[in-house]
Amino acid sequence: MNREEIEKKLLKEGSRVVPIRWEDRRLSLLDQRLLPSSETWTTYDDPDKVAHAITSMVVRGAPAIGITAAFGMVLAAFGLKGQPIETFKVNWLVLAKRMLEARPTAVNLRWAVHRLQAIVTSGNYRDVSRLARRLEQEALAIWYEDIMANITMGKHGQALLPAGAGILTHCNAGALATGGYGTALGVLRAAVSAGKGIRIFADETRPWLQGSRLTAWELLQDGIPVTIVIDSAAGYLMRKGDIEAVIVGADRIAANGDVANKIGTYGVAELARANGIPFYVAAPTSTIDLDTPSGETIPVEERAPGEVTSFAGHPVAASGAAALNPVFDITPNDLVTAIITEKGIIRPPYRESLYAILT
């Protein structure tokens, strides 16, 4: 499938936003730090700059980071293509190592780079130009597979949502967080397409406001209404009876079903359980990491305290106050009602069901 076909497919599904462009062997990213006030695209031809774009959150969201990293390593390959194959491999692997360090929590970054790395180290290519073109094909495949997985998990997942239900989502697990269409928001798009008449509530998602800046923006781009609430209003809405399901994405799912996702996800899951509301995680199987036995071994990234004590560059907190800024948390598997993947709906016990679906 090529880009035109993918975009046609997305439009047919009612999804207009795609955060990544690959044109003339250059990568362009929609700068998500500047949304919704400005739609600015930046073009990259250097893998280290792509890694920096990931670290600095020009692009975010586990699947989108994976796709971006893959294209970053394609740029690396074309940049090194004048070198002999063995030199090429050594240098490419050095750049890959730096790319892998761009962000620690999401597994898709590692998964995508390793997928390209397997081709580089396979020994199947003696011609550097051919190898670079092969890596380009692989990155495009990762991208297109992600979009198709999202559309498929949308169809699976929407069946779980009652007609007319109020649905709460946290952070942005949408088109902007993926190759397109989205994971959790893909399921919501599919429910809207199916005429379910759902009412979508989006946590604003401090400190980065992925909910009010990104989720609201991309849903409104597709004409889907959304109501923003502050993160700490989730419990109030649940007790009031306004929420009938919670659906979020994931940055990594451990072999036992523990879910690493945006900070605050664990709290929403605990509140959902206390209020008898199902808690769904939508993620492609590329987010499931059988090498991670449980959530306890997933590194949780801490970012600069200034993201908490300031806002859009302006200090808001009392001067001299310390701040902690963990940006992910771990939701234990017993709070997860089901995991929605492109291969179907996975239910507990997760250690068995995740293993079965991946092998």
Added chain:
Amino acid sequence: MNREEIEKKLLKEGSRVVPIRWEDRRLSLLDQRLLPSSETWTTYDDPDKVAHAITSMVVRGAPAIGITAAFGMVLAAFGLKGQPIETFKVNWLVLAKRMLEARPTAVNLRWAVHRLQAIVTSGNYRDVSRLARRLEQEALAIWYEDIMANITMGKHGQALLPAGAGILTHCNAGALATGGYGTALGVLRAAVSAGKGIRIFADETRPWLQGSRLTAWELLQDGIPVTIVIDSAAGYLMRKGDIEAVIVGADRIAANGDVANKIGTYGVAELARANGIPFYVAAPTSTIDLDTPSGETIPVEERAPGEVTSFAGHPVAASGAAALNPVFDITPNDLVTAIITEKGIIRPPYRESLYAILT
């Protein structure tokens, strides 16, 4: 007790911040909308402007609102003092009715105005000037009693906190929310004075940022270190073992022990239970309302959506997105480990224990 003695007492307890001034029969309020970047005092001589100051959150926090409303009604009395006593009463009661509508959730406002109203309607005063002076004494008594209650509940409450414990608080239940010293923060001040070596974590408390703007500011004024976290990091900290107790204030406590407090309090309480952490509410008995049978009958104020979709006056959310802005929630009594009052520590069953302490 007069103002100098109160301020000396507060300083002795290590508390420097007092958000209210009453001088030359005029009320001055520290504008809490502008903290921490500016310490601006505004002076009022008109009860309707005081009501507006309460509505627009120049002053906030249940006990501080009560004290402010009382002084507002003293201003009303002095403003009406040229009138015959019966005309005075009618006009004063009209102004009192408007004052009572300034904010709906906190019961202290009603409690304080009713305390003055009882004097006005008692028939004990035929001389309007004498009545006005009597109301002034009553407002000062409400203020000083509040400070003394806070100091006393600090001594009771700090005994509940283990040495070296990490304590989480939500919103601002401090000097700024009261006549001085604070309820939840009063307990923390007392624990610090007692040399407990506690570590204080403050939820930033969106949308108004009472935590990062006010709690952090007033604790730092007293030289007490504090670490700010986003509201949705509370669960992460609890699971990590960083939190050994939660302590918050209250806007109203129903006869069954249900607690109305800043939006997000319920979520923190649910997370505390899930993690086996005690959840304490510190409030003067003026916050307990035996006329409210349960939390279900407490009105929850909804404020403008713009407080959610913008930040410090700057729009941040996607244009066209709706928002909901409930500013309180109800924590059910079964999540409340104990209520700390100036009359001692109240424990379940609350219907019996609250009734016993108030009657």
